[in-house]
Structures are given as structure tokens and as C-alpha cells.
Amino acid sequence: MKKAFILFILIPFLGFSQITDKLDFISPFNEGYSAVKKGDQWAFINQEGDIVIDFRDDLVVTEIDDKKYPIFINERCLISEKKEGISYFGFIDTKGRTVIKPQYLNATNFNNKFAIVIELYREVLGENHILDKHVVRYESTEVLINKFGVIIYNLTEPEGLALSINYITKPPKIKSKIIAENLFYTLDENNKLMIKKIEGINY
Numbered sequence: 001m002k003k004a005f006i007l008f009i010l011i012p013f014l015g016f017s018q019i020t021d022k023l024d025f026i027s028p029f030n031e032g033y034s035a036v037k038k039g040d041q042w043a044f045i046n047q048e049g050d051i052v053i054d055f056r057d058d059l060v061v062t063e064i065d066d067k068k069y070p071i072f073i074n075e076r077c078l079i080s081e082k083k084e085g086i087s088y089f090g091f092i093d094t095k096g097r098t099v100i101k102p103q104y105l106n107a108t109n110f111n112n113k114f115a116i117v118i119e120l121y122r123e124v125l126g127e128n129h130i131l132d133k134h135v136v137r138y139e140s141t142e143v144l145i146n147k148f149g150v151i152i153y154n155l156t157e158p159e160g161l162a163l164s165i166n167y168i169t170k171p172p173k174i175k176s177k178i179i180a181e182n183l184f185y186t187l188d189e190n191n192k193l194m195i196k197k198i199e200g201i202n203y
Helices: 002-014
Strands: 034-038 041-045 051-056 062-064 067-069 077-083 086-092 098-104 115-128 133-145 151-154 159-161 177-180 183-187 193-197
Touching: 077 098, 098 115
Parallel strands: none
Antiparallel strands: 034 041, 041 051, 062 067, 077 086, 086 098, 115 133, 133 151, 133 159, 177 183, 183 193
16 A cells, blocks of 8 residues: 555656746747747747747747748847847847847848848948038948858849838848859849859858
């Protein structure tokens, strides 16, 4: 009787333990991490079910197989931050540390060790003494970066833009795409596709 009683007491402790509950979505694992959603925030768990990046609201979702969730690719996950109503994009690592601060007008996930981003350039042309403000011109271009944010290759020519929420109501569309290790395509001035070769990159 004594042995049976001891077993009865131990059995509940040998069952499943609830790690994270009240979730709205759990993504497939990729690179050892799964994105989990609770309300409007996302977190990442590892394959032991431990939360390794706590719930936050700056993770960017990617559409995969008709589902949208954040994902780690090449140990990087997209984040976004709004400044004066305009979204800027950057990346965190698998520890949740910001390794590339939000600074791009748009960005892709990494592919073959590189990502395509819309880089913003700011040039001060002069001073408006009446308004006590700088006269500034902005340009943007699509560039290839490595996982540390170093620009590897310029994919498009710079284009002028008005950096204002009145003109940039959503992230500008990225026109370029990597299609092979040394090839990418982009759009010309007539919105026709053209293939270009990436020169001098050591993969």
C-alpha cells in the first residue's frame, strides 16, 4: 500500500509541463527558433520551448505559405521603428540584440548571406536663416548589405525623394531581387525587368 501511494503522488509530476500558454500563433521552426504571437506582440522560443527573445512589438512579419510571422534567416530577423510617421528597418540577432539599427526605408530578409535594403542618403545643401533650418536633399538607392550592415554592392542608381509622411505612407517597394549567387534583376525606367551581374563579391 505504501508503494502504491508513493506512485500516485509522483505521477502528476511526470506529465507534461506548460511552458507558454494563451498564444495566438506558433510558427514552424527555422534555424532552431519559432515565432510565437500573443496579442499584437511576438517572441521567439527555442526547441526546448524556452522563450529566448521576449515579447516585443517591433518584429517584422514575413509571408510564408500564406502565413505571416517573423523569422530568423542567417541569424538575422527584421525589425522596424517609426520616426515622424515613417517606418525604418533594421535587424536583430538571435540574442535579441540590435545589430543593424533601423535606418532603411525597406529591407528584405537575408538570402545567401546578403539582404537588399533601400539606403537613405541625406545631403545638406545650405541653411534657411529665416526658418533656422538646414536645406536638405534626400536620395535613396537599393544596395546589397552583409549581416553586419556593410554595403557590398549598389544595385540601383540614386533617386531623389521627399522624406515626409505625406509622400511616404508605406515602405517603398524593393524592385531588385537576387536570383543567383552573382545575378540579380531590377526594373528599368520603363518598368521592364533587366538582369545584372554582381561583380567582385566573395560568397
